[in-house]
Amino acid sequence: MLVKKKKLRLGVFKYSCCAGCEFELIYFQKYIRETFDNVDIIYFRMAKSGGSEEGPFDLVLIDGAITEAWQVDQLKRVRQVARFLLPIGSCAVNGGIPAIKNHTSELDMEKRVYQDITHVHSIKTHPVDDYVQVDGYIKGCPMGRKDLYEAFTSLLLGKRPSFVNYSVCVECKIKGNTCVLISYGWPCMGPVTNGGCGALCPSYNRACYACWGPMEDANAPALARQFEKMGLAPDDIFRRFTQYGSTKPEFRRGAELYGSTTQPF
Amino acid sequence: MDRQPNPFNSKTISIDYLARTEGESGLMVKIAEGGDVQEIKLKIFEPPRFFEGFLVGRKYSEAGDIVSRICGICPISHLTTSLQAVEDAMGIMPSPQTRRLRRLMCVSQVVASHIIHLYMFVLPDYFGYPGFAEMMPEFKKETDYLLAMKEAVNNVAEKIGGRPLNPVSMVVNGFTKLPDRETMLSLAEGIRAVLPMAYETAMMMSRLPYPDLETEGEFAALRKEASGEEERGEYAFNEGRLVSSGGLNLDIHDYFAAFCEQEQGYAQAKKSFLKTGNTYMSGALARVNLKFDQLHDETKKLAQEIGFSRPDRNPFHNNLAQALEIYDGMLESIRLLSEIDPKKEVPSVDIRAGEGVAITEAPRGLLMHRYVIDRRGVIEEANLITPTSQNFANIERDLHLLAARYGQSDDHEALRLKCEQLIRAYDPCFSCSVH
């Protein structure tokens, strides 16, 4: 007996982001054939004209952070018709790069970019799970292929996917990389950052900059204080913990020691 | 009795969400009964993320990693432009090796972007499918080509940069890690193996039934003339002067002397114009038109075979130009991969205050970054002008021409398709355009 597979009804929704994760999906390296063989694309604007956002969906992937009110409305509607909903990529998972703006007043931010701000409808950047319940996270910037593979095969098999949830250090140790934090004294975010990238930056001789966002329950304040001991200026430490994922309490607690993460309107 | 055209009895093409482009936009075209085009609006509703706003206050070293997240398809262009702008501000001149490796990264990305654009975004229009996924069962050979070519060129960015999207090894004044010679040669082999597919791709693209249209805007591109013993200058991507079919020839630092940006009430992206008021087109077609002489000879021959004659003013033929660039880019990648023998260099930076500008050719056209940096290396001002903003005005102008030409003869559905095809021909990136 072979496992009876049903095609997954797939929906992909894009909010505020670079669309890189969607791009990663339509070109899922070697697996594009398998992916498209096993899904029915119900809604995926970057790959297909038409399509209905009414669902129902077996799997919904959310790309991008929430920065406008209409996105919240749609997201909540989609959640109701989605059996499985996964945010993909750092923007959707933890606010990603768009969340850097949260540390400046919204009005100042808008005025820096537009002279006429009457057509701007931005709110502060939020990750998807601030508004709806999610069934896991495919982290990464762009999203990690390992977790994406796990998501697809697990759902085809009918089980819950288990995603990478350890620190980047684990992957450095597997690769036998020289620890850039200890050997070179670089402010590496690896110890508090979720792994899955294969310790990319340390493997390329640079300090991890946390593009996958915080590992669950990461002790960012302890690392922030270690950076201070290593001689980093407070604003540099603040920047390291606010470049990615500062909407998550893990990183926010690290950033807050060295700057203000909340801004008035 | 002749019925007078009623200006209120108009034909409206309204697209809420333009599929198969990067980012979010819609289109509104209103044509009066007599054929007069009343209104054209490319509504770019991609939400702004305020990159120019939050870059202020960040360190120079972060800028590249941050701006590469403007666009998921051309992160290397944003990254390279950012690094070059920072270097310009700090008076750093990267080594020839660094510059060549950057060129290699950019070429590989242009090729990869064009491949995806042609196969996944353009082809379904011409074969009547909603998307490439639906085409795949019928178009096995095309799928094979797409996968094989994309993998070969992506490997270049992956091996040198760490990952094809948002590479990590590219930093101010160099690379943190260099591939060894063996890797370079094996990458070259990989590309050589798919070169015939690029040729086939160009042939296939040349057989598509493109609508007729002549754009009225100028072409603008970056061009680098031959220096010293070189026979011809390199087909510029990262370095050169700004030239246009209207006779412009500028140092990149004088960008603002010739170009200006305007905000639009109905779009989150800004629109660029020449100061003369003219619109312009940048991207593959502009490049091929303005730098045809600098293409590889094999590419020129291919151009002849597919009947590309320059200057080609049909914006739909941007897709042909992209096909030529895929082929030329592969030839160039093979050349660079075979020639560069990476030697260890440590990217060092002396932080200095200053203002820096860099312009590169992203897959979709000219990309400008300008930063003002303080003495601690913190960015004080940032201005980014992306390809789709540069093309924005010309896209709308072409839509106008298209609607005027086909508005009467075509039915609603045919006209809508042509409008979409035209916009897609530009390969717009609305994520970039708003950023």
Place this chain on the structure above:
Amino acid sequence: MDNPHYRVACLLDVQPETEDTSSYLFVLEDGGDFQFSPGQFNMLGLPGTEEAAISFSSLAAAGSGRFTHTIRRVGNVTRLIGELEIGQRVMVRGPFGRGWPIEQAVGCDVLLVAGGLGLAPLRPFLLYMLENRGQIRNLVLIFGARTLDDMIFQIDLARWQEQDEISTIYCVDHLTRESNLRLRTGLVTRFMDGLDLDPRNTLACICGPEIMMRFVARNLALQGYRQDRIYLSMERRMRCGTAHCGHCQIGAKFVCQDGPVFSYPDIARFADTAL
């Protein structure tokens, strides 16, 4: 024997117990014998889902290669097992662990306290005691569940409450509907006074949620039951069954090898438990 050692078993029968729990009867495909004792467990798995440790809920039948597991469909493995049709297969490793101290029961009173699905590992022990009823003195079962609908083995429960060989107390948190079972309302700890047992000579076996075992064991200890004769079965994340993977360690103990049945003092001295 080299580990891991996988065997394949075929699903013969499914007996629904509650809404989310069923008893599954398997037989080894290689035709081999399968010997195990009450309280031991198997690692059950399917390709793609890793494995789950599940106790036997039946007595071993010599020479048959048959065994029963009572499984609640909560995790990846158990949900997929729940979807199996008769005749489909699972991967099996086992039996593992140390079961209930059967030999200690001889000549003693025996008290079994079970909560919810915790009755499953105790069932083979109880069946064994009933088969060898002459060797022990009084036999008491206290079984608690949230509601009647959460009670597994209801056919057994009905039979046991009528049998003279065993005294039974069944209790639920909420009385939802009538049934032929005589149910009381309240937690199991409420019904532990005044049992017809000799505290100095009772073997007490407890299985259920860790928090329940904590209060039952403490309650028994306070009543003067000998602590070293109180046994409980620990549920832990067992991954290998062979004391290699380390997940199930509590202090110096490997639950999968030294347990899952432990004496109360053994467990109580370690941190990281609710006991």
Place this chain on the structure above:
Amino acid sequence: MQEQAFIIEKDQLFSWLEKLQQEFLLIGPKKQEEGGGVAFLPIKSVQELDLNYTLTMMGPQIYLYPPEETICTVWRKDDGGFEVRMREEVPRQVLFAVRSCDLQAILVLDKVFLRPGLEDRNYRLWRENTLLIGLHCSSIHPQCFCASMGSGPFFEPRQGYDLLLTDLGQIGYLAETLGERASSLLAALKAQPATQTHFDQKRQIGHYLLTQFQKSIDTTHLVEVLLKNQDHPVWSQTADQRCLSCTNCTKVCPTCFCYNTKDTVSFDLVRCERTRYKDSCQELHFAQVHGANFRSTRSSRLRQFVTHKLATWVEQFGCFGCVGCGRCMSWCPTGIDLTQMAKEIMVSEGLYDRRRQT
């Protein structure tokens, strides 16, 4: 068991190693291209060996118990059954220049994975196909405290290795063999048997090395004191202020054996690869069961690591889980030192004089 001792000149040894390379994959300490650290890596030419190293990040145990390896591949057959294919063979290898602490760590892993009746298949395969050559230290790293843990600087147990080398300077190496395999491989060398003088020299070097330790811990009452102090404030203080849960300590620890398994299925769901990877008790989800996590707090996880290595291990396996290599503290981003934590507890028990702390 055959035990012999020879004196081997250094050149002789290297040419012998080169010959071994025809049959075995040679793995030894080698300077890394990046960072300048030494790591156990496959050696192409014996010139690459760096025999003066004191500490590698990952111990040589990764070649006996890889951080990630495939356990089996399972196919779903058309008839509904499963075909399970286990790993059949591994390459033959020589682990060269393994220090005393790491030899001890391998003994510890043997106790875990080669328990009679419960042998781990993959570990046994690797172990049987590995020729283990020890090389005693000639200097002591400031983080080393193997002398306190009874695992160095010289390796005392007469088990586990094939060949044990001590550098006697210009004389060459004192080579002590254990078992048939090493003796027969060395036979071709026609080396001189070692004499009492050589053993005296070895003893002198050992005495000298013992004076070089900067770090130590008194293990006399360690076990009972740690077990008694499960609620000591040192756990939560260190955990909250410094522990990152990055799991580096456990990943570099040469005796840490915990693993987890992961199944990866093909898109057609027919083929499943079951891999195992070294897991860590410092990771939040390690002790997660359905509906509960028995070590959800960082301090309980940190305590688990330290008390396991220094206390409960003794009851489990009859030896300490810590071999005193100092890796966990060297590669901890915030420099958490388990001996310091143990000492702090001993101080509060009045067992340790603060002034004696190093």
